Amino acid sequence: MRRARTLALALLAALACATRPARPPPPPAASAAPAAAPAASARAVPDRWWDGAVFYEVFVRSFDDSDGNGMGDFAGLTAKLDYLNDGNPGTTTDLGVDALWLMPIMKSPSYHGYDVTDYEQVNPQYGTEAGFERFVQEAHRRGLRVILDLVLNHTSDAHPWFRESAKGPQSPKRDWYVWSPTDLGWTQPWNAQSGSTWHERNGAFYYGVFWGGMPDLNYRNPEVREEAKRIARFWLAKGVDGFRLDAIRHLIETGPGKGQAGSPENHVFLREFAAAVKAAKPDAMLVGEVWSDAGDIAEYYGDGKDELDMLFDFPLATAIVQGVKEGDPGRITNALDDVKRLYPPGAVDAPFLTNHDQIRVATQLGDDPARLRLAAAILLTLPGAPFLWQGEELGMQNGPGNEDEWKRTPMPWDGSPKGGFTTGQPWMELAPGHERANVAAETGDPGSLLSRYRALVRARHQSPALARGGIEVLDAGAPGVLAYLRRGEGETVLVVHGLGDDPVDVALTAPAAGAEPLLVDAGGAIAAEGGKVRVKLPARRSAIWRVR
Template sequence: MKKYLYLSFLFVLVLLSSCSTSPEKNIENHWPHAGITYEIFVQSFYDSDGDGIGDFNGVTKKLDHVKELGANAIWFMPIMPSPSYHKYDVTDYKAIHPDYGTIDDFKLMLQKAHEKDIKIVIDLIINHTSSKHPWFVESRKGRDNPYRDYYVWAQKDTIADFLNKKAITLDSDNIRQWHDPGVGEDFYYGFFIDGMPDLNFDNPKVREEIYEIGRFWLEEIGVDGFRLDAAKHIFPDDRAVDNHAFWKEFRSEMTKIKPDVYLVGEVYDMKEVVAPYLPGLPALFNFDFHYTLLRAYEEENGMLLAKNQKEILDYYQEISEEFIDATFSSNHDQPRLLNSLDSNPKKLKQAITILMSMPGAPYLYYGEEIGMLGKKPDENIREPFLWDIKANDTGRATWIEAVYSIDEMVTPLSIQKSMSTSFFNHYKEVIKLRNSNRALALGDLTLFDQELPKPLMAFFRSYEDQKLFVVHNLSDQTISIEAPKDFDEVLYNLGLGTLDEKMIVLPPYSSVMLTKK
């Protein structure tokens, strides 16, 4: 009898072992290299206490939504005390904005998220502080103040030629970078606006303050990583080498606390400028992906995105084999994706399908999964999430009166859940496909090298012995092409794309993924 019990026990162990190596489980364990991260603006997500502002208790309540969608992590836009609604000008780096709750509320959310295998990444804004931060309040008191050298100061006569110089960059159209505090002849430097004075990273004390802030959130609170805002602007553009060196140092300090800490940087520029940041910031946002995706639709030029992505991946691979390509189709700084795609629902569904069929670690902006709308100014790209129809939506934030994402224009989540053709159910379907398919999540990208009609995007995804052929039609015309040899089974189709014997038939804005039997 004992013998049979022992054999039964071994059989159970074998079953458990086989379950633990299923494709979906393994792919989830590959976060952040292949996982999906969901970006949340807490203020607009879910209001748990009826004050009109989203909060962390609300996030805790809606973690199941993130899990159901298929995301592996959450990136929170700024969560620390700040005088601005967006909170990119911090006044206290070791606290939670009171509108969002308490540090205990955040810890509870973190605990519940980790119980659901959801990682937590927070925005860390260290290029600058708020002009109301205690450090700056002290700094502006005079040249002899101990905090004076925490910021960049210069006498007016030494910077006269720069005072009215308009500096246009990809991530800022600011007119003035040197600002008068009104307390003498000294001006301070603030790359973005006067309310955001830049910290002086030539000062070792400043660097140690920043490392201590990182240690606090990693060690005492337990977050999984940071999104580093304005990573290109720690030092001025003409000191790029110093920027690269700082981020290497920052990474070294953070890995002492958490060896697997996730660091994703915002470096908005050409690949040649972005690539040298990889040794310090192993994950970098791929802004080219977003803009080239939109251009591909505008020009009905399918291979434009595929060729650009292949070029970037090959280029970065030469710099660092461990780089993480943080792709995205939209975020908090760009108009909502549906607006950018002419409010065409077919394009929106295909755009997320393209994102999920490409290599990288995709980011999803909250609300895109229900087709939320929004245009500049930024506040209207960050409008409240629509959980239910307005009359029943007790958790909908009201801090701003929505202009675009309103019931008359966007179908709330509660209704979309019961609609088989809804945006939400499409997002769930294509994310599940990616999360359960190794070639889509982890595979290499190889371009289809045969001549194609201009609107078609076609490529192969390969991982070990699995190979997929993916084709997207970015036009409003039906197009047919011959399937590559031996690709004779449809893994996935969108928009009634089909395989008819050896011909792939692609109606407007349709996609087909083929595998081998």
């Protein structure tokens, strides 16, 4: 039998040595069921359908329950697809998103699914394989792309691979995980005060950067690398359009501290993995989680073509939320400047406000309607492919605790005690305020946050410059004002946001001829003045004009 390697030995060895369509086109017809409702028009698939697309993150367990057992499922999600995108670009009653990111749906012992026990089986609590495939077909029929959360860094300690690996040094799966005969005493790289990341099992120690229930896979092992590629091909063959890659800074460790995050070997494997994914499906998309600064994030684009297609922009997300909260655009302009300076040419940013790991933006902004509308307008007028977190468009608040479950509470479809989410007992109680922040209450209200998101997504689809153009931040010469031009596809769009307490009255060096409103809050005005353009806005309002 092949002799098992330990990380300690590996460490010693290391020391020794243009015109965009209104919406992204639907997936190829071969992966879609015959249309029974208006569908997005068929077009040749562009190289990068995700560039400018609007994504929506879904936690299936909390989206919609079809059978009354208190947990969301594939059937519930399928039934609610028209809320997300009804397949008809001419309607205004859907949110209008272009793609869905599903948090882990593979078999797992936990509620969240980030500790997989079978990469080829769907979580039976969510439904059957047939139910999942029907969901993908129905999504595709509406022109919606589907990407899955793929957890490559680690498995559950209940995974058969790990159980076999833990049997001893002679196990054929021993080298699928990272083992050491002693506890090397490394702490978590983001928390030097935490306990060891080495965990005892059967007289030896295995590495698990998050906790003992999630042992890290060993990507120095070619068998593990090939298995990861095979799993990706398995799901691509089922019609999915790409993957969100979890915790990719931690794939391969070279030592304690900084060696546990961002090693050069991570990039070697990710380029190899990306090449395999593109070979299997050339238009598949990969978006990665690198929770770090802009410099670290930029490295995972490779040269802009050979590694990941998109990376979540955590610094920009923090900057938007804090900038809106404090009324100061400086954080935002600094973050945008970092992207411009550090990202490779052609890189597609993935901006967002919050995700499933963070306190919800409505809670961070004090449930302030004006600030929530402002944050939405900033997000959806920036370059890249913005991601919305389920319920964000309603102003869903966090639950009363900081535990992750309180960030992922059920979607409120109406104001009833169970929120229209289930007829049974919800797996988690609904967030406070759901009686008024829900789909039913906001759908018919033109002043609601949901209506705001719908209008912003429509404006983005109607404007090639907003969807895929570049950005030029303007010097507003006044505190609390964020202004920029978006240019692309023969179009120029002027965007102005008032973040502060005072009304906006600024003269900008920008074109103003033939200003056409795309979305202008009440009280917004624009006029040419002495070679500049004067913009007026009430406090905490936004305006978007197409200009010449």
